[in-house]
Amino acid sequence: MRYLPKSDAERAAMLREIGASSIDDLFTAIPEEYRLTRDLKVPRQMGESEIIDYFKAAAAKNANGYTSFLGAGMYRHYRPVVIDSLVQRGEFLTSYTPYQAEITQGTLQAIFEFQTMICELTGMDIANASMYDGSTGAAEAVMMAVRITGRDGVLVARTMHPEYREVMHTYAQHQGHDAREVGYGQDGRIDLAALEKAVTDEIACVLVQSPNFFGVIEDIPEIAEIAHKKGALLIVSVAEAVSLGIVQPPVEADIVSMEAQSFGVALSYGGPYCGVLAAKEKYLRQMPGRLVGETKDTEGRRGFVLTLSTREQHIRREKATSNICTNQALVALMTTIFLTVYGKQGMRDLAVQNLAKAKYAADTLGAQGKLLFAGTPRFHEFVLQTDEDPEQLSARLLESKIIGGLALRKWYPELGNATLWCATELTTRKQIDAAASVLADAPVAAEAR
Template identity: 70%
Template sequence: MRYLPKSPADRAAMLQAIGIHSVDDLFSPIPAECRLTRDLAIPQQMAESEIVDWFKQRAKENGEGYTSFLGAGAYSHYRPVVIDALVQRGEFLTSYTPYQAEFAQGTLQAIFEFQTMISELTGMDLANASMYDGSTGAAEAVMMAVRITGRHSGVIARSLHPEYRDVLNTYATHQAIPLRMVSFTDSGQVALKELETAVGDDTACVLIQSPNFFGTIEDVEAIAEIAHKRGALLIVSIAEAASLGIVEPPRTADIVAMEAQSFGVPLGFGGPYCGVLATKEKFVRQMPGRLVGQTVDKNGKRGFVLTLATREQHIRREKATSNICTNQALVALMVNIFMTVYGKIGLRELAKQNLAKAVYAADQFSKHAKVLFAGAPRFNEFVVETSEDPYAINSRLLGHKIVGGFPLKKFYPELGHAALWCCTELTTRSMIDTAVGLVAESERSVQTMKEVEQEVVR
């Protein structure tokens, strides 16, 4: 086996040193009836070339070479090549959680820089070292709000990513945290009047997403005012991190629960991604997850350590702020490098291109179909309502190697034939024109069908 660094002679010498004859002796503590006495029924050893071939075959079955208009919580942005060049350095890739600070300053300083940039971008005082993803981060934020306020219920926007809502439901059920849903208006934003009546004296937090699942930017200030008036915290989930380049961050929020996948993390069929929580300084001791802090060594030299560990499971066990241990460190490093590459000016220009592409695409679609929620500002996603079922349209688009927008009726039955389309800096004008052309064709044929039907009725 090519990963094992021992010759038969090495093994024999080691057995002799231990004073046993056979490696089987080392497994004698396992009772005989528990031992496996046959080969595992799994594929036989493969050569490296065979492994590569096998996965290349799978890639071919996996939509290689398609143009995609999907977003909905997973975004296709360009990944500068320096990201993979750097994260594949063995010193980052093959190191453990930086518990031994003197031997892990590289990881620790990088996390400190990550925490700084996330704080800066979200408009919060501080950020943690990462959470699993945007969905679990949002759920942990709600539990954090429950600890801070001592209150036991939450108010959730229906325009929060439906799968984030599902995850939150799973977590909240056993924490006895009842959740109230607040719907959205014709502009796709949180219904403020309904929110006002939903927030009560037992509301720990209001959780919204902005830009929300429909790509609409929420009036965070107005929502914060409603939450704060009743003593509840405001949690803002951000699924499309690239929006932070041009959309005002939710500075009036108490906790920001972000999914940073847009910043240099491959789509990867849904993971690994990079959740992260940011908050106000006064709430830091209720924050879950790892935190890196600056300190000095005994010679006064600047260094970094994992800190405030008394919040965490390895110290506090069942009284910890969360059970989280392993996080998404290497993915956070990708995010970190991406943020460093684009920086202060590039992130804004990148966001502006996303905005421009989406505006152009929505304009083109609106000539042939209905663009919903037009009354509020958007970032890089928009909702198109067609006469034909978007599943049928998408299935035809696939024939042209185009992946169409995400049909919304799976999660929002009331939206019928609406689909969520996304454009990023990678979406070209010709891709947009082709997709719009095909959708227009579908609309025309439905229209013709209707006219024919009406003729027949007459």
């Protein structure tokens, strides 16, 4: 086996030195009836070229060469080449969690830069070294709010990503939290009147996403006021991190939970992505996950260490703030490099391009149907209502090698034939025009309805 650095002669010599007559001597602790005496039924050992061929064949069965208007929490942005060059350096790729600070300063300093950038972007005071993803990050934020307030009521906007809500419910159900949803109004934003009514002094937190699942920007200052009036915390989830280049950060929030996949992380059929929690400084001790802090060595030189680990499972065991152990360090590094490449000016330029593409797409495609929540500020996604059934529409678009908007009926049956579309800096005018022309060719039967 080519990954194993030993010859049979070396193995035999080592066994002799140990005093074992055969390798089986080292496995005698396993009761005989449980020893596997046959080969595992997995595919036979392959050569490297065969492995590549297998995955190439699999990749060819996925969508290739299609124009895509899918977003919905996972976004296709350009990933600068230097990201992959740098994260494939073995010193980053094959390093462990940086417990041994003297020989992991590279990872530690990069995380410190990441934490700083996240604070700058979100307007929060502190950020952790990353969470699994946006959905689990939001769930952890809710548990954090419950610990801080000592209350167990949770209000979640129905305009939040449906899968985030599902994850939140899974986490909440065994902690005895009472999680309820708050609906949305004609403008595609959380219904403020309903929210005001629902927030009582038993509510630990209000959880909203902005830009929300429909791409609409929520009125964060207003929501914060309603929550804070009753002593509840506001958690804002940001699923499209690129929006922070041009959209006001949720500075009124107490905790921000972000999915940073947009910052140079491949879609990769759903992961790995990069969640991150940021918060006001006073909530530091309740923050789950890893934190990197600056300190000095015995000679007074600057260095970085994992810190405040007394919150964590390996010290606190069942009293820890979370069972989370590791984070998404390598993915966080990708996002750090992305943010370093674009920088202060680039993040704005990039976000504005997204805004422009989405405006053009919404105008052009909107002309072939009804644009929902049209008057509310949004980032780069929009909801289109059509006469035609989304499945039929999707099938027609696929014939032109276009993957259209995501059908929303599964989660929002009240919106009927609604689809969620996304345009980023990578979407071209030509692609938008092509999709519009397919939409315009709607079958007569559907138009007549």
